[in-house]
Amino acid sequence: MYPVSASEGHSYFTFSHGYLQPNLNMPPVSYSQDIQVKNSDNFFLHSSFYTYEYSTLSNHAQLSIIPDIDRYLIFLQILPKDNPGILPWIVLILVFTIISIIAFRILNQQTFKRKKYLEAKIKKRTREIVRKQKEIESEKERSDALLRNILPxxxxxxxxxxxxxxxxxxxxxxxxxxxxxxxxxxxxxxxxxxxxxxxxxxxxxxxxxxxxxxxxxxxxxxxxxxxxxxxxxxxxxxxxxxxxxxxxxxxxxxxxxxxxxxxxxxxxxxxxxxxxxxxxxxxxxxxxxxxxxxxxxxxxxxxxxxxxxxxxxxxxxxxxxxxxxxxxxxxxxxxxxxxxxxxxxxxxxxxxxxxxxxxxxxxxxxxxxxxxxxxx
Structure with a gap:
């Protein structure tokens, strides 16, 4: 699980004991939030630009994910309509979506890195094998030449x-x-x-x-x-x-x-x-x-x-x-x-x-x- 921190302002959810909890006391106002995501090695993750919009009869929410140099900038704008109580649930859905995207990207990056590592290791091993084979062939040629020098x-x-x-x-x-x-x-x-x-x-x-x-x-x-x-x-x-x-x-x-x-x-x-x-x-x-x-x-x-x-x-x-x-x-x-x-x-x-x-x-x-x- 990756820690999520918000910028200054009110939060429409809280992250506690591994679970996302909606904040039911948030006022129905427009809001933008900056969330910074890191992995367990303090390595900043990057992604492409994403924009999500959710609409209900009472609310309209727009989520933007912008990769920065060392973090993700996540902007969430919620426009309340008639029922402000639905807002925390919209936020919850959006956050789970964000986490799913980030987790998928992390898995792809790790798989890609592992693939590159294995390819490099295979190439290195192949070069070693080719070098050893050339050394063996060279030694064989020298021994054959020595034998031919001794015998017809x-x-x-x-x-x-x-x-x-x-x-x-x-x-x-x-x-x-x-x-x-x-x-x-x-x-x-x-x-x-x-x-x-x-x-x-x-x-x-x-x-x-x-x-x-x-x-x-x-x-x-x-x-x-x-x-x-x-x-x-x-x-x-x-x-x-x-x-x-x-x-x-x-x-x-x-x-x-x-x-x-x-x-x-x-x-x-x-x-x-x-x-x-x-x-x-x-x-x-x-x-x-x-x-x-x-x-x-x-x-x-x-x-x-x-x-x-x-x-x-x-x-x-x-x-x-x-x-x-x-x-x-x-x-x-x-x-x-x-x-x-x-x-x-x-x-x-x-x-x-x-x-x-x-x-x-x-x-x-x-x-x-x-x-x-x-x-x-």
Missing amino acids: AKIASELKLNGKVKVQYYDLASVLFIDFKDFSRFSQFLNPMVLINELNKNFCEFDDITEKHRLEKIKTIGDAYMCAGGIPEPNLTNPFDAILAAFEILNYLNKAEDDQWLCNVRIGIHTGEILAGVIGKNKFAYDIWGEAVNTASRMESSGEAGKINISGETQALVADFFDFEYRGKLEAKHRNEFDMYFVNRIKKPYSKDENGTIPNELFWKKVNCHINKVAI
Whole structure:
């Protein structure tokens, strides 16, 4: 219930104990009254302009409700006719009408405010949910990127889907080993951080070159770098990819020779059968196994700095496109001797540069024709 106060003058009703009581002793004269209405929090209520008129045989009453800045101005004018005793009842009816209007307006305002509050709360909660979802997606992208950096994309997808990775057999893959000459000797008198930073710089460049030539980096062991072509997606160009990547690595190191200590490498390549996959349950690493891996390592260790040493198996697959230098045979455990060749350059008709390290368009046309014949 809301308190009602009147301005100076006579009142045609009284408000006591929660009930409106007519004042039967009021004289039958014209009257105007200012009523101020507040809610329980002392908050002034506002409304539109209202005018009410009531007429009987004896009286005529006119009620006006005007919203002010901080109150309602209620003007009541009663014009008595013949029966002044009816006036208090007219006032009572008018006051109940006023209270009903005000109560309805208060309810609407409270409902509107509650609606706005809930809408704002829902919007705020929705923004929080969207923000959390974006954070989760961002974290997922970072974890996926980290996993792809550790494992090939195909292997990473298989690991996420199944929780494990099957070891795959590849009948044609080219394994490439790179090892820096005199690394151990340099480590004896160079600052270790200087040496490692230089090694990291070179390995980062090797990463870019091998990725460009579709080779999969397997791992680094000390100052040795190991990668392979034809995995995890099989292809028939991997012997060419490995040799071209080796040429580009040598070109890079020749340009960097004046700026760093580590500039001489031995490179060995062998093509054959391997197994590739992920084993174990902790610290996943994509690795390769097989006699081809051991042979590629022997090609590297039996080579010379600044040279690309390949096995007879690899040479047989690319013989029509490169110039070679036969080096003789290499003894091997558990099998026959290996033929070894230095790859000197790309044959002149297929070379884009004078040094024979960059292939031209004709090179790839001929390679594709060669591969198609082999596939058939």
